[in-house]
Amino acid sequence: MLFQLEQLHGAQFKALTRAARNLLKWTRDRNLFPSVRPIAKRMAGATKPAYDRHTGHGIYVLIDKISRKVKYVGRGDVYDRIASHADDPIKRAWEPFIVAENNLLEKEARGLEQLLIEHYGNPQYYGGVLANDWRGISYSNKNFNKYVDAATPLYKEAVEMIELFRVSFK
Numbered sequence: 001m002l003f004q005l006e007q008l009h010g011a012q013f014k015a016l017t018r019a020a021r022n023l024l025k026w027t028r029d030r031n032l033f034p035s036v037r038p039i040a041k042r043m044a045g046a047t048k049p050a051y052d053r054h055t056g057h058g059i060y061v062l063i064d065k066i067s068r069k070v071k072y073v074g075r076g077d078v079y080d081r082i083a084s085h086a087d088d089p090i091k092r093a094w095e096p097f098i099v100a101e102n103n104l105l106e107k108e109a110r111g112l113e114q115l116l117i118e119h120y121g122n123p124q125y126y127g128g129v130l131a132n133d134w135r136g137i138s139y140s141n142k143n144f145n146k147y148v149d150a151a152t153p154l155y156k157e158a159v160e161m162i163e164l165f166r167v168s169f170k
């Protein structure tokens with residue numbers, strides 16, 4: 001049945017709108033049409049109190065101001081998380097760089113955090129060089145592959161952004 005949106009009124013229009021939103025959510029949740037939009041072209045997401053932990057995750061790194069090495073990789077509400085590092089005398093001395101400004105899906109952010117942690121040297125607890133206390137995702141997590149698969153299209157862009165920032169301000 002073909003129809004024009006102008007012919008729909010009230011409850012019909014609301015029902016169609018709700019069905020379209022549910023279909024988009026269903027396809028997004030199943031990664032049927034994965035988002036490969038570049039990070040840089042996404043609009044910034046909200047911070048507290050409007051922060052949405054499912055569709056508005058951010059990624060940031062803390063960089064040593066002298067060596068210009070990445071020392072920490074984090075995710076979440078980037079502004080809130082960066083501010084929380086002000087209480088740590090070591091982390092507050094490092095320079096924050098926001099890779100994704102609260103504009104990633106949770107699965108993209110979890111996977112990207114893991115990929116960047118592995119790229120920049122793993123946590124010290126696991127014999128690495130980063131100040132992170134643990135990995136972004138445990139290798140035994142049943143969703144490990146789902147998270148990493150969602151982040152893989154964003155990985156190269158994220159590393160390029162970080163490297164450009166690191167070398168630009170030596």
